[in-house]
Amino acid sequence: MIENPLREGLRLERIPEPCTMVIFGASGDLTKRKLVPALYSLAQQSLLPGGFSIVGAARTPMSSEDFRARMKEAVHHFLDPGQVDSRVLENCAAGMFYTPIDVKDPGSFKRLSELLSQMDQERGTSGNRLFYFSTPPTLYAPLTQLLGSVGLNRSSGWTRVIIEKPFGHDLASMLALNKQVLEVFREEQVYRIDHYLGKETVQNILVLRFANGIFEPLWNRRYIDHVQITAAESLGVENRGGYYDQAGVLRDMIQNHLLQIFTLVAMEPPVSLEADAVRDEKTKVMQAVRPIELQHMDQFAVRGQYAAGAVNGQPAKGYREEKNVSPDSNTETYAAIKLLVDNWRWADVPFYLRSAKRLPKRVTEVAVQFRKAPHLLFKDSEPLQPNSLTLRIQPDAGITLRFGAKLPGQSIQVRTVSMDFRYGTSFGKKSPDAYERLLLDAMLGDSTLFARGDMVEISWRLLMPVLDAWQKTADHFPNYESGSWGPRESDEFMQREGRRWRRL
Numbered sequence: 001m002i003e004n005p006l007r008e009g010l011r012l013e014r015i016p017e018p019c020t021m022v023i024f025g026a027s028g029d030l031t032k033r034k035l036v037p038a039l040y041s042l043a044q045q046s047l048l049p050g051g052f053s054i055v056g057a058a059r060t061p062m063s064s065e066d067f068r069a070r071m072k073e074a075v076h077h078f079l080d081p082g083q084v085d086s087r088v089l090e091n092c093a094a095g096m097f098y099t100p101i102d103v104k105d106p107g108s109f110k111r112l113s114e115l116l117s118q119m120d121q122e123r124g125t126s127g128n129r130l131f132y133f134s135t136p137p138t139l140y141a142p143l144t145q146l147l148g149s150v151g152l153n154r155s156s157g158w159t160r161v162i163i164e165k166p167f168g169h170d171l172a173s174m175l176a177l178n179k180q181v182l183e184v185f186r187e188e189q190v191y192r193i194d195h196y197l198g199k200e201t202v203q204n205i206l207v208l209r210f211a212n213g214i215f216e217p218l219w220n221r222r223y224i225d226h227v228q229i230t231a232a233e234s235l236g237v238e239n240r241g242g243y244y245d246q247a248g249v250l251r252d253m254i255q256n257h258l259l260q261i262f263t264l265v266a267m268e269p270p271v272s273l274e275a276d277a278v279r280d281e282k283t284k285v286m287q288a289v290r291p292i293e294l295q296h297m298d299q300f301a302v303r304g305q306y307a308a309g310a311v312n313g314q315p316a317k318g319y320r321e322e323k324n325v326s327p328d329s330n331t332e333t334y335a336a337i338k339l340l341v342d343n344w345r346w347a348d349v350p351f352y353l354r355s356a357k358r359l360p361k362r363v364t365e366v367a368v369q370f371r372k373a374p375h376l377l378f379k380d381s382e383p384l385q386p387n388s389l390t391l392r393i394q395p396d397a398g399i400t401l402r403f404g405a406k407l408p409g410q411s412i413q414v415r416t417v418s419m420d421f422r423y424g425t426s427f428g429k430k431s432p433d434a435y436e437r438l439l440l441d442a443m444l445g446d447s448t449l450f451a452r453g454d455m456v457e458i459s460w461r462l463l464m465p466v467l468d469a470w471q472k473t474a475d476h477f478p479n480y481e482s483g484s485w486g487p488r489e490s491d492e493f494m495q496r497e498g499r500r501w502r503r504l
């Protein structure tokens, strides 16, 4: 049986069976930045099985020796110097191999298959395989098909495949990709990764709600006025202009990360912490979200694109000046949407989701704003702020409860104060990187923190009217300065709702 750490209240000392992880796209950025450092870190905590092996696969010709050297360098570069133990690193590197692969050359997949069989014999990996698709998304379907054609979709042990986002570009392409993947693998073998679900603070949403007696009774329309979920980034599109200009922030952040967070905040308590029990509830709440209708688009969605400006005192280019971005691009770098959930818990409680690039700082948070006190006794006081509970996901992870308190003195003056919990000071322990948790879970066969096909489908279905409407019309872009809090239209959108965006 699969062990589930949340269910058992403890996640340490779960060691997967010996296995091989094959990384397609091994010469790319994600492998260097995230995957191999996360695997190293797991090895250092003795969480990887003996015989664990990595096979890098990409088009770039390279020997296993070269691959090892590159990966060692990446670990040194992307982890803090104090974190790297050279003995552990050498040991990890000894289990790394490389094989060139090309989707136009089926022979290269046969060679991969032979290499994997050989490793089963020599390194005792017993046919347990984890394939990681870290390639451009256009290769997901051909890779799946080729793996199937050489019989690598099953083995004498377990076979699983992790697929990076974006899973589809729109509803039609998502459905097509899902069909192609499920022709070769069973749903239980497919792990659609969303790295936000691996973040400690995102998982803490479930703990806050369901391990405490005081919050859940308030978690409904009687007490909550609305919820704001924000993922603000200060960075621009960096060197990903080519991808981003085809995507935009709705696809890049909201369709996956923010909707995943939304489901954790809004779902009903699951009957257990089994993967499907949790994912059933997430899917159900997505099904309860009211479809966004074209004729009411302005009441549900607003967008923007950054102009030149300054962020953190540094000059920043406009989006249209970025490398590989069209000079008259209509792609949004700012988006906010309103979700209404048609069920008993949430009727008439809006959830506002916003995300953007080139805002003044990087902050991801969920802010639950409570209704005002029903009767105002302290009439002479300044207007009271509503109570709010903020779950800070990053940076400075923690939780803040805001409420009114009496200002010392003879008169009754109420001021807003905060009660604060900070991960850093309370636990004095660094949270593991999201990829560590997710890679380990995939090796253990625990798919709780991965997106199931039906949920991904519903999220695309929900956003399609907005994507279609935005594609058909051009806006007055750019409409916000880099380093500002977004376009005026977005503030007006909230004013029409009788509310305000939180200043972060």
Ligand code: BG6
Pocket (backbone or CB within 6 Å): 233, 252, 253
């Ligand atoms: C990625 C997006 O999924 O998430 C990026 O493609 C974004 O555009 C990134 O910058 C944000 O992740 P994090 O973990 O830095 O908040």
